Amino acid sequence: MSILVTGGAGFIGSHTVVELLNAGEDVVVLDNLYNASPESLKRVEEITGKTVKFYETDIRDRKGLDDLFANEKIETVIHFAGLKAVGESVYKPWEYYDNNITGTLTLIDSMRNHGVKNMIFSSSATVYGDPKVVPITEDAGKGNVTNPYGWTKWMLEQILTDIYNADKEWNVILLRYFNPIGAHKSGLIGENPNGVPNNLMPYITQVAIGKLKELGVFGDDYPTHDGTGVRDYIHVVDLAVGHVKAIEKIKENVGLEIYNLGTGVGVSVLDLVHAFESANGIKIPYVIKARREGDVATCYSDASKAKRELGWEAKYNIEDMCKDSWRFQQKNPEGY
């Protein structure tokens, strides 16, 4: 039996495929390559010395999905495929709802028609909205999100919960990621954003390599230790290993479970800038700008449930994340 990884050519997906293959799992990857290059899977093969079975298919392509499930013996789907650019989702809401919601509904329907009822879903800490208490536990309750991308995660969590409630043969694990950064130690795979990055770490690495002049720090008047926004940055390899643990868990017929995947450590924008500077010996020029709309002051996890129930905890620290992000950027100045 195999694991189907949708969006497996992307940033988190490619790292997860490496860890699954290293753990001896059989893996099938589906991706429409909208935000990925086939090169990432070649690099996965180089890292692992194993061949990756790949379907270039869209999750909205019902026939493509039916053919895949007919050809392969899939036990569990790890579902990464989706659009994820927060800002873009504000002016392209239809595209986000169509890709993420219609796509996932099509995938679920094809799965159940082929008797596949185990899903691990990529959710986000964004579903908590502006948290009332930190660190955030899974039972904190969902909040108001501020953009269509976030609503797709919020709604898909609800949809998967309702699917499970209606048919208890399903096993669903919702993984709420905090802020994934870093890259594989080899420097062969990593985050490869299109255009000017929206997220902090890829922006920093592009300043470091000289593609961008300086970092804009969005606000220094938040109620945090240095006034800049605090987040829970997690190494993408730790996140990938979290999925291997979730695969072990789902085999126990878990029903419906939710896990935070974070480090539990809050790091501010300026903390990250300074950590990057000292880890890599490079100065990152920055200017303070206005707050970015929709940002919260502080967001970090209580990840003790994942430790207790999955036997998982993050092992890489901020220095590792800074070094590994920079290694990938240096080795791949123009991306894949």
Ligand code: NAD
């Ligand atoms: P990514 O864009 O690198 O990976 C997503 C992959 O899905 C891409 O390879 C893309 O080509 C593919 N894809 C998109 N739409 C598809 C479709 N309709 N059919 C088939 N393939 C499709 O993003 P990522 O950072 O690896 O994120 C993976 C998942 O984790 C996403 O669902 C994302 O929303 C979620 N997530 C990411 C973060 C983050 O900070 N990176 C945080 C929380 C949650």
Ligand code: UD1
């Ligand atoms: C954002 C999304 C979140 C998504 C996550 C991963 C919002 C409101 N949230 O999280 O839904 O899951 O990305 O894709 O957009 N910052 C700067 N300058 C920059 C970029 C960022 O100061 O150029 C600051 C931000 O204000 C924030 C921190 O860095 O305080 C982290 O930002 P980012 O990497 O974009 O992640 P989030 O905003 O936490």
